[in-house]
Amino acid sequence: DTGVSQNPRHKITKRGQNVTFRCDPISEHNRLYWYRQTLGQGPEFLTYFQNEAQLEKSRLLSDRFSAERPKGSFSTLEIQRTEQGDSAMYLCASSLGPGLDTEAFFGQGTRLTVV
Amino acid sequence: KNQVEQSPQSLIILEGKNCTLQCNYTVSPFSNLRWYKQDTGRGPVSLTIMTFSENTKSNGRYTATLDADTKQSSLHITASQLSDSASYICVVVTGGGNKLTFGTGTQLKVEL
Numbered sequence: 001d002t003g004v005s006q007n008p009r010h011k012i013t014k015r016g017q018n019v020t021f022r023c024d025p026i027s028e029h030n031r032l033y034w035y036r037q038t039l040g041q042g043p044e045f046l047t048y049f050q051n052e053a054q055l056e057k058s059r060l061l062s063d064r065f066s067a068e069r070p071k072g073s074f075s076t077l078e079i080q081r082t083e084q085g086d087s088a089m090y091l092c093a094s095s096l097g098p099g100l101d102t103e104a105f106f107g108q109g110t111r112l113t114v115v
Numbered sequence: 116k117n118q119v120e121q122s123p124q125s126l127i128i129l130e131g132k133n134c135t136l137q138c139n140y141t142v143s144p145f146s147n148l149r150w151y152k153q154d155t156g157r158g159p160v161s162l163t164i165m166t167f168s169e170n171t172k173s174n175g176r177y178t179a180t181l182d183a184d185t186k187q188s189s190l191h192i193t194a195s196q197l198s199d200s201a202s203y204i205c206v207v208v209t210g211g212g213n214k215l216t217f218g219t220g221t222q223l224k225v226e227l
Binding site: 045048093108109 | 119149151156157158159160161164204206214215216217218219220
C-alpha cells in the first residue's frame with residue numbers, strides 16, 4: 001500500500017492519559033499535515049511540516065499537543081493529559097511540495113475516544 | 116464564522132438523479148479550491164482541484180465550477196449512484212498551498 005498510513009485506527013483512553021499517533025506519508029512527499037475532525041464538522045488544521053521542519057501551528061494546538069517529524073519521513077502527534085474534548089478523528093495528509101495545485105492525500109485517520 | 120460555507124447541510128436524492136452542492140468562501144488569499152469526498156470513518160479523497168483561472172473542471176460524473184469574483188463554487192453530480200453517498204467537502208487553499216481550510220461538508224445520501 002503506497003498511500004498515507006495512520007496508526008492506530010482507533011484509540012480509547014482514559015482522561016489524563018497520554019496518547020501518541022503515528023503517520024507514515026507517501027514516500028518522498030515532503031509536506032505533512034495534521035488535521036482534527038469532530039463529528040459533523042470539516043477537518044481543522046493543526047500543524048504542518050516541510051521535511052523535518054514544523055512550519056506552522058494552529059492555535060488549536062495547545063501546549064498539551066506536540067508533533068514531530070524527526071527525519072522528515074514519518075510523523076508523530078502526542079497528546080498529553082488527554083481531555084474528553086480531545087475526542088475526535090485525527091487526520092494526516094501528505095503532499096509533494098507546496099505547488100499551487102499539488103494534491104494532498106489523506107490517511108484513514110485515527111479515531112480517539114477519551115472516556 | 117466558518118470561512119468556507121457549504122449548502123445544503125444534507126441532501127437525499129434518488130439513484131440516477133443529478134444534484135448540485137454549493138460552496139461560498141471568504142478566506143484569502145486564494146490559491147486553489149478543491150472538492151473532497153469523505154466516506155464515513157475514512158479520510159477525504161480529492162475529486163477536483165481548480166486554480167484561480169479555471170472556471171470548470173470535470174472528473175467523471177463530477178463537475179466543479181468556480182467563480183473567483185463572487186467566491187462561489189459548485190459541485191454537480193450526474194446520474195448519482197448509491198456509492199456516491201458520502202460527505203462532500205469544499206476546501207480552499209491559501210498561503211501558496213500551505214493551508215487547507217475545510218467547509219463543514221454536505222452529507223449526501225443516495226437512495227433506491
